[in-house]
Amino acid sequence: xxxxxxxxxxxxHPVVTEGVASWIRSDPGQRVRLVQTARDLTGLxxxxxxxxxxxxxxxxxxxxxxxxxPGLVAAGYRVVAFSGHSDPAIVMETLDNGAHxxxxxxxxxxxxxxxxxxxxxxxxxxxxxxxxxxxxDQRPARxxxxxxxxxxxxxxxxxxSKASVGRRMSISENTxxxxxxxxxAKYAATGRSAASKDALLARAIEDGVxxxxxxxxxxxxxxxxxx
Amino acid sequence: xxxxxxxxxxIAVVFLVAVWHLGGAGGQLLHNRQAFASFAFQGAMWLxxxxxxxxxxxxxxxxxxxxxxxxxxxxxxxxASTAAAAASPAGQMLAVNWAWGSAGWTxxxxxxxxxxxxxxxxxxxxxxxxxxxxxxxGLHRTDLAGFLAVLAWSTGAQVAVAAGVRxxxxxxxxxxxxxxxxxxxxxRAATAAIIRAARHARxxxxxxxxxxxxxxxxxGTADPGDAQVRNRCAVQAARLRRLLAEGDEVxxxxxxxxxxxxxxxERRGVAVEIETAGPLPQVPGPARRVITDAAIAIxxxxxxxxxxxxAAVAAGIAVSFVADTGAVVRLxxxxxxxxxxxxQDGGMLWAEVRWNSR
Numbered sequence: 001x002x003x004x005x006x007x008x009x010x011x012x013h014p015v016v017t018e019g020v021a022s023w024i025r026s027d028p029g030q031r032v033r034l035v036q037t038a039r040d041l042t043g044l045x046x047x048x049x050x051x052x053x054x055x056x057x058x059x060x061x062x063x064x065x066x067x068x069x070p071g072l073v074a075a076g077y078r079v080v081a082f083s084g085h086s087d088p089a090i091v092m093e094t095l096d097n098g099a100h101x102x103x104x105x106x107x108x109x110x111x112x113x114x115x116x117x118x119x120x121x122x123x124x125x126x127x128x129x130x131x132x133x134x135x136x137d138q139r140p141a142r143x144x145x146x147x148x149x150x151x152x153x154x155x156x157x158x159x160x161s162k163a164s165v166g167r168r169m170s171i172s173e174n175t176x177x178x179x180x181x182x183x184x185a186k187y188a189a190t191g192r193s194a195a196s197k198d199a200l201l202a203r204a205i206e207d208g209v210x211x212x213x214x215x216x217x218x219x220x221x222x223x224x225x226x227x
Numbered sequence: 228x229x230x231x232x233x234x235x236x237x238i239a240v241v242f243l244v245a246v247w248h249l250g251g252a253g254g255q256l257l258h259n260r261q262a263f264a265s266f267a268f269q270g271a272m273w274l275x276x277x278x279x280x281x282x283x284x285x286x287x288x289x290x291x292x293x294x295x296x297x298x299x300x301x302x303x304x305x306x307a308s309t310a311a312a313a314a315s316p317a318g319q320m321l322a323v324n325w326a327w328g329s330a331g332w333t334x335x336x337x338x339x340x341x342x343x344x345x346x347x348x349x350x351x352x353x354x355x356x357x358x359x360x361x362x363x364x365g366l367h368r369t370d371l372a373g374f375l376a377v378l379a380w381s382t383g384a385q386v387a388v389a390a391g392v393r394x395x396x397x398x399x400x401x402x403x404x405x406x407x408x409x410x411x412x413x414x415r416a417a418t419a420a421i422i423r424a425a426r427h428a429r430x431x432x433x434x435x436x437x438x439x440x441x442x443x444x445x446x447g448t449a450d451p452g453d454a455q456v457r458n459r460c461a462v463q464a465a466r467l468r469r470l471l472a473e474g475d476e477v478x479x480x481x482x483x484x485x486x487x488x489x490x491x492x493e494r495r496g497v498a499v500e501i502e503t504a505g506p507l508p509q510v511p512g513p514a515r516r517v518i519t520d521a522a523i524a525i526x527x528x529x530x531x532x533x534x535x536x537x538a539a540v541a542a543g544i545a546v547s548f549v550a551d552t553g554a555v556v557r558l559x560x561x562x563x564x565x566x567x568x569x570x571q572d573g574g575m576l577w578a579e580v581r582w583n584s585r
Contacts, residue, residue: 088504106500135504135538157504158579159534159549164572 005120008036008051010044011082012060016105020055020082020112027113041068049076053116058083058094066090069097073196078119082112091133095187098194104129122196122203124184131157134183143186152179181209189215232399233340234288236392240339241284243388244332248273248280255325262316262323269325272311276329279304283337294345297337301349304333309356317364321373327357331385339392346389350382437463461527464491481510481546484519485535492526497533497550499526505539513563514582518546520559521567521580528552528576543583552576 007024011017017037024032035051038044040060054077058066064085072079079099083090086104094102100119103111107127118125126134131153134145145153148169155165156176166173185204188197204210256273260266283300286292292300308326315323334349361370440463443449449456482503489499510518525548526533533550553574561567569578 132502132504136506138506154538154540154545155577157502157538158536158545158547158577159500160577161572161575164570164575164577167572168570168577 004033005031005053005117006035006051007032007116008038008044008054008077009034010038010041010054010060011057012039013057016057020108023109023113032113032116041065041072044072044075044077046075051077052120053078053080053100055080055082055112055116056099058085058090064090066093066097069094069099070192070194073098073194078122078196080112080115080119082108086129086132088133088136091130092137092139095130095133096191098192098196100196100200101125101127102130102133103127122199123207124181124188124200124204124209126153126156126180126184128157128159130184131180134187141190143183143190145183145186146179149179149183152176153183156180178209182214185210186215232403233396236395236399237287237339240336240388240392241287244280244329244336245284247332248277248329252276252325252329255323259323259325262319263314264316265314268314269311272307272314272326275307276304276326276333279307280329280333280336283333287336287339291340292337294341297341300337301334304330305349305353305356308353309360312357312360313363315360318370320360320364321370321377324357324377327353327377328381331381335385335389339389340396343389343393346386350385354378354382433463458527461491461495479507481507481515481518481544482537484515485522485537485546488519488522488526489533489535492529492533497526497529497531499529499532500534501536502534503537507537507539507544508584510544510582511563514565517559517561517563517565517567518580518582521546521578522548524556524558525550525552525576525578528554528556540581542585543581545579545581547577547579549575549577 009017009020011020021034021037024034044050044054054072056065056069056072056079058064058081066081069079069081081094081099081102082105083094083102084105085091086106091102100122101115101124103115104127107129111125111127115125115127134153135150135157151169152165155168156162160168162176163173165176169176181204185201188200188204201210201215205212253273256269260269263269279300283297283304286296286300308330311326312320312324330353331350334346334353338346338349358374361374440449440459444451444456444460449459451457451460482501485501489501492499522535529550529552531551533548536545536547538545538547551574555569555571556576556578558567558569558578564583566581566583567578568581569576571577
């Protein structure tokens with residue numbers, strides 16, 4: 001059996017923490033081990049990380065904590081955001097700040113444990129709400145997605161299973177995953193730099209999800225356009 | 228619209244500066260041609276100034292010039308006028324000077340839509356340069372009085388014109404804003420009239436579908452225990468909600484109508500999610516009807532869950548439905564710029580209605 005992934009939950013509502021813990025417990029493979037729960041970020045971004053992954057509620061005590069993500073990433077955590085805020089702009093900011101994945105509260109039961117496992121392996125995990133934020137992205141510096149990537153993201157956002165997306169596009173389910181992961185990896189190459197984004201990108205190259213030539217840094221373009 | 232007025236003001240200033248340089252300054256230069264040690268040099272400076280004015284006119288008419296280009300033209304004009312003044316006979320300089328006014332007007336032309344202080348600095352530099360030439364030649368009290376008189380007359384006129392154009396720009400902007408809001412008000416009134424007409428047509432259609440059903444239920448000829456009758460009721464209820472939703476003045480009438488249709492399914496115990504991605508275009512009424520008809524057909528057949536998404540796609544919108552309908556649903560016919568696509572996977576139906584503005 002592979003080693004368990006350690007996880008910390010940062011969430012100010014005990015009932016949500018309890019729910020997440022129960023999802024972790026009911027994972028048939030027992031692949032995740034809960035090592036810490038906290039109601040705020042105090043002490044988490046100093047010293048050695050207590051867990052491989054943190055599940056972070058984006059709103060703690062009434063305040064958005066997206067700007068604290070870079071600190072957590074710098075301290076060595078991989079961050080999976082878990083939030084009721086599914087506004088695409090907030091999702092984008094969360095990813096730009098270095099979170100591995102974004103899971104909305106409605107998606108928690110089906111996706112949270114899988115997102116934690118993907119994050120621990122530095123692999124992309126794209127929920128439907130994340131696909132939505134990518135589709136809604138209108139920023140001039142957004143990465144260019146291929147038509148296939150765009151179509152796979154759209155069908156996934158619409159609610160199809162990945163197998164159905166594959167049937168629709170006449171490709172294998174694995175290729176569907178590949179397209180969606182590649183779109184996500186392209187986002188890791190843009191915006192502010194973070195160790196977690198570099199790790200995600202390196203893993204994507206290693207896994208053959210994306211070729212180094214397909215990665216374009218758009219910052220210089222954005223700066224040129226701003227002149 | 229205010230841009231059009233601003234252009235007219237710029238053209239007026241170009242005309243003013245050109246007439247001044249050709250008639251005023253040119254006339255002065257020719258009239259005093261005997262007084263200059265070198266008429267050729269004065270003529271050359273007059274040409275340099277004319278070229279600066281031509282370049283400045285092109286810049287001002289094309290768009291508001293960048294500060295570099297504007298000041299380059301202004302500095303050329305300043306240099307030409309100072310050189311012309313310096314080469315004039317000492318003691319008579321002010322009497323024969325043609326260049327001061329032209330340089331000032333050139334500054335007005337190129338600095339017209341920049342900050343007012345820039346023009347003030349330029350006119351001050353121009354006056355100081357002229358004063359400097361006077362002082363070099365040996366300043367007399369009469370010279371100083373003449374200098375002040377010309378300064379008051381010429382610079383005063385230039386500042387007045389620049390300030391006037393500025394005031395007219397502001398007035399034109401306000402006039403344009405007023406016209407825009409009037410246009411928007413007319414457009415809103417027209418939209419409201421169209422909505423009223425559409426509501427009336429829908430109400431007439433209900434007279435033919437919902438009213439007979441209610442009459443049948445009241446008379447007892449339709450049995451509420453019959454699944455088919457219940458289905459007819461669900462469909463009519465959804466149509467009624469759409470009718471109510473259409474009248475409300477909310478942004479995104481399509482989203483609103485889909486919400487109303489979803490309410491009916493929700494009351495049957497079907498969980499309906501509605502999500503949008505990206506800025507959605509306005510969909511015209513007939514195309515919207517095809518979309519909401521598809522929504523009603525699918526939501527009526529859904530057993531426990533349905534997801535509706537609206538996504539902005541190239542030149543249009545993709546509205547999709549994923550629902551556990553069990554069997555294939557009869558979808559409305561495509562048309563009105565709308566294409567319909569579907570795929571059945573086990574008990575799950577995926578259907579997508581795409582409207583394209585082209």
